[in-house]
Amino acid sequence: MISPALRDALAGWIDHMRALRGAAPKTCEAYRADVAGFLAFLAQHHGESQGLAPLVRVTVSDMRAWMAHERSRGVSARSLARALSAVKGFYRWIAEREGFEPTAVLSTRAPKFQKKLPRPLAPEAATAMIERVELQAREPWIAARDAAVVTLLYGCGLRISEALSLTRADAPLPETLRIRGKGGKERIVPVIAPARDAVEAYLELFPFPSEPHEPLFRGARGGALGPRAVQKVMEAARLQLGLPATATPHAMRHSFATHLLTAGGDLRAIQELLGHASLSTTQAYTAVDTARLLEVYAAAHPRARG
Known part of the structure; x- marks a missing residue:
């Protein structure tokens, strides 16, 4: 369960993406779902859902646990890489606002996957x-x-x-x-x-x-x-x-x-x-x-x- 403070923070970031970055509605919804899933995992992983404190205390081990959890649910490497990108974007924004160092999140490497090449017609x-x-x-x-x-x-x-x-x-x-x-x-x-x-x-x-x-x-x-x-x-x-x-x-x-x-x-x-x-x-x-x-x-x- 995501705390009200985290829900408000996520809503603020989505508003920022929409207003200043010009992100499309479908893109914003995908970002929101990806980050909400990550925040819900943190709350369950640490057994707490109050305030922004869990964000500040995230470690490299937490990030690995989240990624392992996502893969165990059948999430593809491509989808997980997209979710990680959204989480990093959210962390850059919230860390600047709250004044903490997001290194553990930003240093996390995305899983490798085979990029699909375009398939043009002759x-x-x-x-x-x-x-x-x-x-x-x-x-x-x-x-x-x-x-x-x-x-x-x-x-x-x-x-x-x-x-x-x-x-x-x-x-x-x-x-x-x-x-x-x-x-x-x-x-x-x-x-x-x-x-x-x-x-x-x-x-x-x-x-x-x-x-x-x-x-x-x-x-x-x-x-x-x-x-x-x-x-x-x-x-x-x-x-x-x-x-x-x-x-x-x-x-x-x-x-x-x-x-x-x-x-x-x-x-x-x-x-x-x-x-x-x-x-x-x-x-x-x-x-x-x-x-x-x-x-x-x-x-x-x-x-x-x-």
């Missing part, structure tokens, strides 16, 4: 996906809408949430879009001609009246289009094309980045286009590109084939 598969998506709906305007959304994901490297957050005031699409991504971070994204054309084709067929503040992409009944509708139409298209289950809306964004890199794009520029806060996130694409080159080498080089 250029021809990405193009085929856009073409096949347009064939799924009976209503011409819905077919054009689906093609426009997927074209934006691949042609501009948008997240699905970013594409669906566009409003009618954003159309006709300009040569560049100002996109607000994760954490409220803004970036400027060039809009390629096929993306502009796809959106224009959709709007020409769109059957509902629309105000500037309303969503650009609408559902069959006129409400805001949800991400699940885009996921479903891509699922149908990938099955028809024989593509793997990894051919998702987010894979189109990965494909955008990987194909730019393959064409000689600068990693820093791609980082800006994607809106990654850290270059290390973008660097995953170099691993993807290298892996593909090694596959080609292994398949084609006479010595590699033995």
Whole structure:
């Protein structure tokens, strides 16, 4: 059981993350759950739940016990690393406010895990996906809408949430879009001609009246289009094309980045286009590109084939 003082401290940190760091609601909820679980473990581990004193007295042994407890519950190394990151963030904030040294927590090493590399589509598969998506709906305007959304994901490297957050005031699409991504971070994204054309084709067929503040992409009944509708139409298209289950809306964004890199794009520029806060996130694409080159080498080089 978490004490009222600890609950208040956790709420204060979440407010700080939301207000000053611009953390998204889902991110804040994940952080809150991770830290609450840690605080509940401390209370049970030490048999006390009063005040902030248990935070100050946390030792390296306590941290190891918590991590062992989480792994015994079946928590994966990846999820535990995320939880530890949240706990460290909370400790940095509370230690500064309360004036104690959080070394035991901050020095704790995250468990190692195999990072999942992005799974982009080949250029021809990405193009085929856009073409096949347009064939799924009976209503011409819905077919054009689906093609426009997927074209934006691949042609501009948008997240699905970013594409669906566009409003009618954003159309006709300009040569560049100002996109607000994760954490409220803004970036400027060039809009390629096929993306502009796809959106224009959709709007020409769109059957509902629309105000500037309303969503650009609408559902069959006129409400805001949800991400699940885009996921479903891509699922149908990938099955028809024989593509793997990894051919998702987010894979189109990965494909955008990987194909730019393959064409000689600068990693820093791609980082800006994607809106990654850290270059290390973008660097995953170099691993993807290298892996593909090694596959080609292994398949084609006479010595590699033995």
